Amino acid sequence: MPHMSGPRIDAAVVCHSERLIAAAVAALLEERQVVRSTATTSSLTRLLSCLHRGVDVAVVFDGVDEDVSELFEAIRHGGLDTPVLLVSPVIDAGLVAQALEAGAAGMLPSSCSPELLCRSVIEARMGNAVVPTDIRAAVLEALRALRLRRHAARHRLSLLSGVDAHVLQALSDGLTVTEIARQMSLSPHTIRSHVRTLSDKLDVRGQLRIAAVGRSLIAAARCAE
Amino acid sequence: MNVRTSPDAAAGPQSAAVRVAVFEPRPLVAGGLAAVLSADPEIHVIGATSSIDDALGMVAEAGTQAIVFGVPDDSAELCRDLAARFAAAAGGRPLGLIGVVSAGRDVADLLSSGLLAVVTTSVAPDVLRETVMGVVRGEESPLQLSLIHSRTTHVPSAKGDQTSVLTAREREVLRAIGNGLSTKEIAAELGITVNTARTHAQRLMSKLSVHSRLQAAALAADDTAHSILGEREGL
Numbered sequence: 001m002p003h004m005s006g007p008r009i010d011a012a013v014v015c016h017s018e019r020l021i022a023a024a025v026a027a028l029l030e031e032r033q034v035v036r037s038t039a040t041t042s043s044l045t046r047l048l049s050c051l052h053r054g055v056d057v058a059v060v061f062d063g064v065d066e067d068v069s070e071l072f073e074a075i076r077h078g079g080l081d082t083p084v085l086l087v088s089p090v091i092d093a094g095l096v097a098q099a100l101e102a103g104a105a106g107m108l109p110s111s112c113s114p115e116l117l118c119r120s121v122i123e124a125r126m127g128n129a130v131v132p133t134d135i136r137a138a139v140l141e142a143l144r145a146l147r148l149r150r151h152a153a154r155h156r157l158s159l160l161s162g163v164d165a166h167v168l169q170a171l172s173d174g175l176t177v178t179e180i181a182r183q184m185s186l187s188p189h190t191i192r193s194h195v196r197t198l199s200d201k202l203d204v205r206g207q208l209r210i211a212a213v214g215r216s217l218i219a220a221a222r223c224a225e
Numbered sequence: 226m227n228v229r230t231s232p233d234a235a236a237g238p239q240s241a242a243v244r245v246a247v248f249e250p251r252p253l254v255a256g257g258l259a260a261v262l263s264a265d266p267e268i269h270v271i272g273a274t275s276s277i278d279d280a281l282g283m284v285a286e287a288g289t290q291a292i293v294f295g296v297p298d299d300s301a302e303l304c305r306d307l308a309a310r311f312a313a314a315a316g317g318r319p320l321g322l323i324g325v326v327s328a329g330r331d332v333a334d335l336l337s338s339g340l341l342a343v344v345t346t347s348v349a350p351d352v353l354r355e356t357v358m359g360v361v362r363g364e365e366s367p368l369q370l371s372l373i374h375s376r377t378t379h380v381p382s383a384k385g386d387q388t389s390v391l392t393a394r395e396r397e398v399l400r401a402i403g404n405g406l407s408t409k410e411i412a413a414e415l416g417i418t419v420n421t422a423r424t425h426a427q428r429l430m431s432k433l434s435v436h437s438r439l440q441a442a443a444l445a446a447d448d449t450a451h452s453i454l455g456e457r458e459g460l
Contacts, residue, residue: 017328018346020353024257027350031260042347061253087253114256174435174443204405211439212405215446 009125011035012050015061017042025061025087025117034118048074051082057125058084059117062110072103083124087117093138096131100139101146106130146220153220159201167194171207172214242269243361244288248280249273249295249325258293258325258353265354277310284314290361291321293353296343298327301334308339321360325353387433387444395429398422402438403445 011029015022019042026038035057039050047058060071075082083105088095091109099107105124108117109132120130131139157165163184170180177195181188199205202213245268249255252275259273272283284292292311297303308322324340326332328347335343341360344353388396394415401411412422426438435441 015346020261020325020344020346020348020350021254021257023350024254024261026257027260027264028253028257031256031263110251110253113252117253171439172443172446174437174440176437176439206405206407208402208407208438208442209405211442212403215403215443 009035009057010037010055012039012047012055012058014041014047028114032118034121051080057121058082061087062089085124093135093142096139097142097146149220153217157217157221164194164197168198168214171211172218242267244269244271244290245357246271246283246289246292247273250275261350281314284311291357293323296324296326298330304335305338323357323360390432391429395425398425399429399445403442
């Protein structure tokens with residue numbers, strides 16, 4: 001029988017391939033009467049379907065196997081703004097800043113106390129960011145650095161023409177000149193000329209280097225405003 | 226962190242229940258496992274702790290029938306040592322030792338650790354409860370081989386699937402390719418000849434079934450992204 005008073009948060013808990021741990025963390029939240037009901041799952045795909053069903057908060061325990069920004073991109077694509085709290089075995093200011101940039105509600109170390117997790121779930125539900133107090137200043141600094149790098153990267157990418165940018169993206173994805181030519185229905189000579197332009201504009205020699213620079217620029221420029 | 230239930234909770238309707246202690250270094254998991262076990266009315270969790278001294282204290286209490294504890298990931302020795310300390314704390318009284326093992330961990334080395342049962346973290350919560358009850362009732366075989374089996378067949382391999390087929394050296398070369406280095410530069414950086422570097426590159430490309438260095442470089446980048454959050458080590 002659902003109670004009308006007391007806990008009022010619907011939460012989903014996910015722990016990659018560790019169903020028992022996910023269930024344990026969920027049981028803990030329920031026992032402490034922080035959440036009304038929990039869905040536990042060991043896969044991120046199922047987490048997404050939980051989010052679509054409309055849970056209030058998601059807790060991702062012990063890291064995620066996939067790239068964290070991909071998770072949040074998937075969330076944004078679904079038009080979801082569910083707060084997602086990451087609980088990670090390793091935690092430092094850089095990681096927390098990246099997670100916040102990607103759209104996470106916050107991050108906690110998996111060594112944290114049940115009380116802290118419970119409080120953080122409530123904070124996340126209210127739309128607040130969750131950052132461990134001892135590294136708060138460092139996280140702000142890291143966020144500032146990420147933002148500067150993003151502006152710089154966007155500026156450098158904005159100097160490229162549309163086709164140049166497309167070729168850069170394709171090279172970064174691992175496509176060869178021939179493959180890019182086929183994909184864009186252009187001649188390999190044209191693509192090679194774009195590669196030369198990229199080489200000049202980015203000031204690096206060689207397709208592999210251009211691809212490496214491209215990947216880091218594209219990664220730095222990503223993230224929703 | 227140490228959660229103890231109040232003394233009167235032990236009396237009354239729960240007094241006939243199986244008395245179980247929980248020990249796990251991560252307080253969240255300790256508390257969580259206790260909550261999972263408490264869902265069974267036949268199980269009474271006397272406490273969940275992340276401190277080994279508290280755990281030994283709980284085991285020493287008369288009436289404690291079993292301890293559920295997190296098995297250290299890397300060392301069977303440490304596990305054997307823990308099991309021996311719990312058994313000693315019980316002072317000859319029968320004690321069910323139930324280890325909770327990370328999904329990816331190899332459990333073969335735990336066979337002689339003194340554990341009565343092993344539950345991997347990939348199982349559903351009721352398996353843990355059933356295992357505890359089974360152990361206390363003496364129904365369990367020395368180690369639950371069926372669970373060991375389920376672990377080896379079900380658990381997907383850890384992060385970086387694609388590059389796990391590579392040798393350590395090949396992975397270094399792949400990383401260098403991802404950073405845009407030429408064969409010559411890779412050779413210089415790793416202190417090997419250009420021919421060796423080329424061989425590594427060719428071999429890793431055929432292992433990954435990619436046909437260009439650009440494609441290999443993109444894979445290398447993916448692999449780095451995989452380890453951003455999932456890895457315990459190297460940070």
